[in-house]
Amino acid sequence: MSTRRTCLVSARKTPTTNAGLWLDKFIRNQAREDKDSRHDLVREVSDIPVPEEYSRWFERWRRVLQDYGAACRVAEVLGRIAVGLGEESVLETSVALHHTYGVPYIPGSALKGLAASFARQYLGDDWQANAGAYKTVFGDTDTAGYVIFFDALPLPGSRLLYPDVITVHHEGYYQKGDKPPADWDSPNPVPFLSATGKYLVALAGPDAWVKAAFEILQYALLNLGVGAKTSSGYGRLRLESVPPITGVEDRKVDQLINQIRALRTSEVAGRIQAFYEQWWKLDVSPEHKRRIAEAIVAKVKEAGREKQSLDKDWYRELLESLR
Known part of the structure; x- marks a missing residue:
């Protein structure tokens, strides 16, 4: 039986379809054993184009950042990223999509967490959680940091979402733990959406600390990666200079x-x-x-x-x- 409401069964995608709305509401059958519906939903969402209105909104967003005094750089995905994979979804997997325009984005909290983790792991005593430099940039439980990490939104002009798959080889072992993994276990492909493209990364705060935060973020994005499945090579981005803003x-x-x-x-x-x-x-x-x-x-x-x-x-x- 279809899980769509009767009035939506014959609905078709249009150039203005919101990818996030389609992902949440338009699966044909949500039953776990109906794997075809899940694969079809992922393919359908990945084929939804970026709305034309997004380009105009993005230029307004970029001007607002500039007027606010934020420093901006472009980060290019090297392969794919999987941000928001573990969030609640009609599938077993999810993806972070902009609520209004349905485009993938990288939350500022994810960028800040990545940079803070990299600083603690690799930058020595001056960047431990109780050190002055660390507290200045990232803050602590009592005070906010001096640097604001904005959500990273994708640059318009290219396809952003792609169908992807995680193949679980020992489902019984991972779910219940009562069966040891064996060579004759059947693989279980789990569909999910991954993203690519170029993203506008914006930081605001005192110039010296913003520069330091960008340097940390540059190495963290390239070497650790952001989001899920980083151990499999996902989530790597290379920071580059921001293109000139028209006007x-x-x-x-x-x-x-x-x-x-x-x-x-x-x-x-x-x-x-x-x-x-x-x-x-x-x-x-x-x-x-x-x-x-x-x-x-x-x-x-x-x-x-x-x-x-x-x-x-x-x-x-x-x-x-x-x-």
Whole structure:
């Protein structure tokens, strides 16, 4: 007998189907002995595409992280990951899926736990649970750590979920323990969903401690792995630089130019060189560098300070960049 409600028996997937909802509610038969229904459900969920709306939501999420001051890097899965495998599910296995969009994700708590475990195991006395550095980054039972670990969401644009299988060879021995394992035991394939793709990893906090946390996380993700079945090679990710966010460079430059233009004449002598120093350090395109240089020179001329500024090395460097 089908476990779906009668009104859902003929339901079919659509481009807007939520993978998590389908996984939870659309198994044909939940009886343990009906293995075909379980395999079919896993295949059905793995074929559900990422919703088109997710791309737009993801860009908003990334802008929110940036506005909050979070540092972001991309982590690429080397093979597959199995996060949330032991959570409650209609199957014997589960997977962590975003509630609204049905995409796989890595909870921030999993990333924080992995980094903390790696620090305790491999980084010596300074990173034990009672040490200052450890408490600063990860906190303890009384206080929160200085570094916030956000959930890692997948970058849009690729297939994320795949059907996978765990093969139990000695089911009677593992379940009851009353039968010793034997060569003639029948294998029992258990279907589950694993994920791949690239994920946006975001941390927030004091710069020095965020940098330290990223360094720890980089080694932990590559060598220990996150999620389940790490002893079988699952869960390995390689951290890389985050791709540029569309429009961010323009907004950063526009903001700086507006600050230059807002300077009062009486403030130019004391503050304009600080804007040159920002210009010199800023890693933006040549076109944007030129726009900022032009704004600084224009403000100097507007304040009637070009003659005095021509004696300054920094001002001559700006003029040289505009030739």
